[in-house]
Amino acid sequence: MKPEEIQKIAEIEHDMRMAYKYRIKVCCSSGCIPFGAQKLLKAFEDAVKELGLQNVCKVARTGCVGTCSVAPVVLIDPGNHLYQNVKPEDAKRIVQEHVVNGRILEEFVYKNEAYFSKQYRLVLRNAGKIDPLRIEDYISVGGYSALAKALTQMTPEQVIYEVTVSGLRGRGGAGFPTGQKWNFVAKSTAKPKYVVANLDEGDPGVFANRTLAEADPHAIIEGMTIAAYAVGAEKGYIYIRSEYPLAIQTLKKAIEQAKSYGLIGDNILGSTFNFDIELRLGAGAFVAGEETAILSSIEGLRATPRPRPPYPAVSGLWGKPTLINNVETLANVPLIILNGGAWFSKIGTPKCTGTKCFSLTGKVRNPGLIEVPMGITLKEVVYEIGGGVPEGRKFKAVLVGGPSGGCLPESMLSLPIDYESLTQAGAIMGSGGIVVIDDESCIVDTARFFIDFCMDESCGKCVPCRAGLPKVREILDKIMVGEGTEEDLKVLEELSYLIKDASLCGLGQTAPNPVLTTLNYFKKEYLSHILDGKCPAGKCNIKRMEVVKK
Amino acid sequence: MSERTVKLVIDGREVFAKPTDTILKAAKDNGIYIPTLCYLEGLTAYGGCRLCVVEVKGNPKLMTSCTTPVSNNMEVITNSPRLNKYRKQIIELLLAERTHTCSVCVANGSCELQELATRFGVDHTSVSRNWKRFEIDMTHERFVLDHNRCILCTRCIRVCDEIEGVHVLDVKRRGKDSSIVIDLDEPWAASYSCTSCGKCSAVCPVGAIYVKLKPLSETKKKELPEFVVERRRR
Amino acid sequence: MAKVKVATVWLSGCSGCHMSFLDQDEKIIELAEKIELVYSPIVDIKDFPENVDITFVEGAVANEEQLHQLKTIRERTKLLIAFGDCAVTGNVVALRNMFQDSVKEVLERAYVENVDHSKQYPTQVPKLLENAHPLHEVVKVDFYLPGCPPSAELINYVLNEILDGRKPSLEGRFKFG
Ligand SMILES: Cc1cc2nc3c(=O)[nH]c(=O)nc-3n(C[C@H](O)[C@H](O)[C@H](O)COP(=O)(O)O)c2cc1C
Numbered sequence: 022m023k024p025e026e027i028q029k030i031a032e033i034e035h036d037m038r039m040a041y042k043y044r045i046k047v048c049c050s051s052g053c054i055p056f057g058a059q060k061l062l063k064a065f066e067d068a069v070k071e072l073g074l075q076n077v078c079k080v081a082r083t084g085c086v087g088t089c090s091v092a093p094v095v096l097i098d099p100g101n102h103l104y105q106n107v108k109p110e111d112a113k114r115i116v117q118e119h120v121v122n123g124r125i126l127e128e129f130v131y132k133n134e135a136y137f138s139k140q141y142r143l144v145l146r147n148a149g150k151i152d153p154l155r156i157e158d159y160i161s162v163g164g165y166s167a168l169a170k171a172l173t174q175m176t177p178e179q180v181i182y183e184v185t186v187s188g189l190r191g192r193g194g195a196g197f198p199t200g201q202k203w204n205f206v207a208k209s210t211a212k213p214k215y216v217v218a219n220l221d222e223g224d225p226g227v228f229a230n231r232t233l234a235e236a237d238p239h240a241i242i243e244g245m246t247i248a249a250y251a252v253g254a255e256k257g258y259i260y261i262r263s264e265y266p267l268a269i270q271t272l273k274k275a276i277e278q279a280k281s282y283g284l285i286g287d288n289i290l291g292s293t294f295n296f297d298i299e300l301r302l303g304a305g306a307f308v309a310g311e312e313t314a315i316l317s318s319i320e321g322l323r324a325t326p327r328p329r330p331p332y333p334a335v336s337g338l339w340g341k342p343t344l345i346n347n348v349e350t351l352a353n354v355p356l357i358i359l360n361g362g363a364w365f366s367k368i369g370t371p372k373c374t375g376t377k378c379f380s381l382t383g384k385v386r387n388p389g390l391i392e393v394p395m396g397i398t399l400k401e402v403v404y405e406i407g408g409g410v411p412e413g414r415k416f417k418a419v420l421v422g423g424p425s426g427g428c429l430p431e432s433m434l435s436l437p438i439d440y441e442s443l444t445q446a447g448a449i450m451g452s453g454g455i456v457v458i459d460d461e462s463c464i465v466d467t468a469r470f471f472i473d474f475c476m477d478e479s480c481g482k483c484v485p486c487r488a489g490l491p492k493v494r495e496i497l498d499k500i501m502v503g504e505g506t507e508e509d510l511k512v513l514e515e516l517s518y519l520i521k522d523a524s525l526c527g528l529g530q531t532a533p534n535p536v537l538t539t540l541n542y543f544k545k546e547y548l549s550h551i552l553d554g555k556c557p558a559g560k561c562n563i564k565r566m567e568v569v570k571k
Numbered sequence: 572m573s574e575r576t577v578k579l580v581i582d583g584r585e586v587f588a589k590p591t592d593t594i595l596k597a598a599k600d601n602g603i604y605i606p607t608l609c610y611l612e613g614l615t616a617y618g619g620c621r622l623c624v625v626e627v628k629g630n631p632k633l634m635t636s637c638t639t640p641v642s643n644n645m646e647v648i649t650n651s652p653r654l655n656k657y658r659k660q661i662i663e664l665l666l667a668e669r670t671h672t673c674s675v676c677v678a679n680g681s682c683e684l685q686e687l688a689t690r691f692g693v694d695h696t697s698v699s700r701n702w703k704r705f706e707i708d709m710t711h712e713r714f715v716l717d718h719n720r721c722i723l724c725t726r727c728i729r730v731c732d733e734i735e736g737v738h739v740l741d742v743k744r745r746g747k748d749s750s751i752v753i754d755l756d757e758p759w760a761a762s763y764s765c766t767s768c769g770k771c772s773a774v775c776p777v778g779a780i781y782v783k784l785k786p787l788s789e790t791k792k793k794e795l796p797e798f799v800v801e802r803r804r805r
Numbered sequence: 806m807a808k809v810k811v812a813t814v815w816l817s818g819c820s821g822c823h824m825s826f827l828d829q830d831e832k833i834i835e836l837a838e839k840i841e842l843v844y845s846p847i848v849d850i851k852d853f854p855e856n857v858d859i860t861f862v863e864g865a866v867a868n869e870e871q872l873h874q875l876k877t878i879r880e881r882t883k884l885l886i887a888f889g890d891c892a893v894t895g896n897v898v899a900l901r902n903m904f905q906d907s908v909k910e911v912l913e914r915a916y917v918e919n920v921d922h923s924k925q926y927p928t929q930v931p932k933l934l935e936n937a938h939p940l941h942e943v944v945k946v947d948f949y950l951p952g953c954p955p956s957a958e959l960i961n962y963v964l965n966e967i968l969d970g971r972k973p974s975l976e977g978r979f980k981f982g
């Protein structure tokens with residue numbers, strides 16, 4: 022395929038779309054499928070046929086718009102009307118009213134405008150817009166034109182320059198400047214080089230990357246291919262956890278389509294550039310998402326992290342230079358190439374550009390997947406987008422950054438979301454989990470829950486994490502049954518610092534965050550368990566009879 | 572042989588090292604002690620025990636000296652109150668992780684963990700000891716694998732893989748449940764690939780793998796991998 | 806100058822640490838100038854006295870009586886030393902903790918399986934705790950003196966340092982086991 026042909030496909034697609042007056046899009050992401058999205062899709066197709074509207078109305082699947090709490094959802098164009106909690110039996114009525122009678126069915130309309138008002142959809146630009154299973158849909162909204170631009174009008178150096186100027190930083194958690202990372206790999210002289218897209222997403226309650234892959238797989242593929250061109254790689258792997266069957270299917274199909282169109286493979290778009298992508302499935306370990314553990318896993322070994330240096334950029338897969346990026350990072354790349362790094366750098370904050378996807382869960386009115394500009398405050402996320410904690414309950418804390426994030430109290434809610442601010446507060450960006458905790462939850466129990474997760478997910482390679490986390494957990498257990506002492510708190514803190522500072526990989530280095538932040542911001546609750554034998558949330562079963570008091 | 576062209580400062584002392592040296596090697600060559608446990612000369616560095624962590628100026632993270640190469644003008648601190656505190660805690664965690672009852676252990680007196688405890692003054696464990704019972708594989712006619720004493724340093728795995736070239740041993744499960752396996756988790760006697768060379772028992776720093784009815788002071792040979800590697804180079 | 810009041814106690818251990826204490830030999834005579842042994846298995850005093858300056862506790866805490874005893878000792882002692890591996894780690898005494906239902910298994914083995922006559926559990930003795938514990942899991946310990954047993958020289962060194970008002974340093978001096 023030639024670069025000009027992309028434009029042609031886009032035009033044909035556009036004409037085809039214009040042929041229909043209405044477009045009914047049924048979300049078929051993992052969030053809606055358990056609520057019957059597949060049946061709903063069929064129901065709408067049948068309804069359209071039954072009403073003889075095949076020439077007016079197109080029914081298609083689409084990706085997640087993030088309102089998973091009201092699943093399943095349906096969108097109707099023009100106007101992008103969002104209908105919530107739709108059942109198959111409602112399909113006919115909706116088509117009849119909306120399409121035939123031109124009346125919007127108020128009872129189904131999603132009314133929570135605030136949920137979207139503060140969001141900025143860059144990465145998830147096509148979620149809810151296109152059919153993820155059709156590459157033509159992606160091309161029709163400008164897909165693969167960034168790749169064409171890079172290959173025909175830019176040198177690899179220029180591509181890296183734009184990405185550097187954009188200020189894009191890794192969305193996998195650590196926030197390493199992406200342009201700089203690409204530069205390291207590009208400069209490594211050894212051959213062959215590899216690109217790995219990280220879609221392991223092992224944090225509990227986090228599903229942003231999955232949503233992206235299910236809604237817009239080609240954005241990942243295009244970003245990856247541009248990255249490969251920039252660093253000089255000929256082979257890429259998408260490392261995805263096997264617990265994501267739909268995302269795997271979607272990506273598989275997308276890779277096939279991209280291959281058949283010559284958008285990956287040999288002589289891409291008629292150039293001399295070759296790049297091939299393969300899927301690799303992880304066996305579902307959190308630590309396998311750590312960049313050096315991925316390397317081991319792809320090589321067929323146990324997914325355990327390796328000490329750095331050497332960094333993957335110098336010695337990665339099979340000892341060769343390897344670029345590892347999160348898929349969300351990569352999905353930003355086509356936009357940067359099309360619109361320029363300078364354009365991107367104006368979004369978000371100066372040091373932290375662009376947007377970030379978050380999985381907003383816990384005790385909020387509107388849980389779901391959101392994408393917000395960097396620099397937005399936690400308060401805006403929890404109260405404006407999330408709608409605050411449900412009636413009758415009180416906000417207690419918000420855990421930012423997944424299982425090894427930090428528990429921040431109400432007083433920290435004005436904190437802007439960016440890598441530095443979060444780290445300073447004891448939390449992390451992580452892969453974008455925000456869990457809201459209300460006054461029904463015990464803070465010690467919460468800390469223990471997350472320690473438990475990290476303890477179970479520790480690979481066991483290094484001593485502080487393997488042997489330390491079980492001890493942290495033991496002390497928390499002790500406190501929860503009322504047998505803790507103030508001395509225990511000291512040991513807890515000391516152990517936490519050891520694990521944080523001396524562990525080999527990011528898992529151990531961040532695992533104590535929930536403990537350290539709760540000790541910092543919620544010490545009273547710990548002391549209440551220890552000194553008064555009381556759990557403020559009334560959760561813990563304190564069995565101690567006599568309260569030892571001097 | 573490459574020259575000692577890299578100049579770095581370790582604990583305030585200017586020293587010279589080869590470009591291919593690690594911090595650990597440079598320190599050792601200059602008589603500076605850094606504690607190690609999983610590291611063994613002649614085997615691939617593992618970076619698991621974290622005892623050899625050092626502070627490198629300009630780097631907020633602690634680095635394992637066994638895996639970090641030297642570089643020009645690097646400033647390294649191997650010995651600080653913080654580092655030694657962490658080392659003591661690591662030794663404590665290892666002593667508490669499984670049953671290390673030195674008085675009745677075959678390795679009493681020739682155990683590297685015991686020596687480290689002595690050296691760093693780890694006179695007790697502030698975390699509670701774990702009394703979980705692990706298996707002991709005594710099926711092999713000459714060797715014993717006692718998981719109760721294992722510290723998962725993986726020296727045995729590496730020596731078997733890299734020196735003997737067999738890779739009988741590996742790790743199964745993860746985290747605190749990790750344990751050494753023989754072949755596809757067979758009893759030792761049933762191992763198809765084991766050559767009974769005994770290198771694993773020679774390098775085990777504790778009393779986890781040992782030769783039956785022999786004093787460990789006789790069967791332990793820490794220098795073995797280094798010796799073999801040296802021979803191969805000739 | 807008043808002599809420093811020293812006590813030694815023997816919980817669940819083999820008395821080896823006390824033997825080692827006695828192995829200080831002639832140095833005990835020097836010590837006797839500075840200390841008064843107010844309570845010990847080797848002196849004939851029944852109740853643990855009040856206001857003891859230093860107590861050496863040998864052995865792990867394995868039964869209810871010892872638990873009670875140790876708490877009393879703690880209340881009446883200024884400086885409590887965990888004396889020997891059993892007191893410091895639980896050592897051999899705590900090996901039974903590895904069994905599922907350790908009390909039952911231990912009693913079964915000792916009083917039923919391994920005896921020929923009158924197989925029965927003892928009834929007139931203090932009840933065993935579910936697990937045997939090192940001292941610091943039960944009370945606050947001020948100083949740890951590991952070893953199985955600690956050598957006479959080490960005991961002497963530690964005691965003399967404390968008597969001279971210094972904190973003994975064990976780095977490089979002691980050995981578990
Ligand atoms: C325990 C652990 C789990 C991780 N899991 C993921 C993951 O699921 N996805 C991801 O992109 N990065 C994950 N990371 C971060 C990666 O190591 C790496 O930093 C990232 O993939 C680099 O890409 P980026 O520069 O685009 O962020 C994890 C890190 C750690 C320590």
Ligand code: SF4
Pocket residue numbers: 308325326478479480481482483484486487524525526527528529530
């Ligand atoms: S920190 Fe934990 S997960 Fe990471 S290498 Fe160490 S043991 Fe493995």
